[in-house]
Amino acid sequence: MTAARSLGIETSRVIATGTDASGAWTIFERVAGLPGTLRNPHELMEFVERVLxxxxxxxxxxxxxxxxxxxxxxxxxxxxxxxxxxxxxxxQARLLPWWSFLAAELRTVDSRRSAYLHGDVKPEHFLAGPDRVAVVDWEACARGPAAVDFADAAFHALRDLAYTHSGKSVPFSVLARLPTTTAVLAWRIALWLDRRRPGDLMRITAHDLSNIVSAPDAESALRRALNIVVTARDGGVPR
Incomplete structure (x- = not known):
């Protein structure tokens, strides 16, 4: 939290840390504000601006x-x-036909500059107050290419729109303002299914991932990713 605040990011302060029989614990300062939502195109645009x-x-x-x-x-x-x-x-993922393909495609980001990552970029992790927006829930923070946070944000927006608003009439042009690296977006979709129920990962194929990676532009990649999410939703995959 201290490192994030030193970069000018509004977030909660750490009040105390310690350990007990159950493990390590941290007490954070309460941050007031309304969590972001994606109820309309304006809120999606607001989310994109916050991510940028x-x-x-x-x-x-x-x-x-x-x-x-x-x-x-x-x-x-x-x-x-x-x-x-x-x-x-x-x-389990290592045994699937698309493992080598995805690993090879992700090597395209190996030469990119590494940076601090939030690691869990979603609308509700931005709390809007009267004069500032705070960013919370840094438990998944990491280091890597910025493309990971952008793909994470795009995925969470697509998932929320698919599960909450059926995924119809998605303003892809707004979401495409996030710099989308297709290989990282494909990886993020695979990671989501990998963390659902046993067997849900089997729903994604090498063709699905290749279809995202080979998309001619960001909007096409986002549309193809949304199709996978909607198909998974209709197949009973939990959000």
């Missing part, structure tokens, strides 16, 4: 980072971005 502003602040940190969980161990072992991302998928 957050990434601008996070990208202002200029020290070298090695990919990994958390914001510590910044000089690490030099693990590649693609290795870090693929390492978040399960052992």
């Amino acid at each position: 502003a957050l990434r601008q602040s996070l990208d202002s940190a200029t020290r070298p980072f090695a990919s990994g969980q958390g914001w510590m161990d910044e000089h690490g072992t030099g693990r590649s971005h693609s290795t870090f991302l693929m390492g978040q998928l399960s052992a």
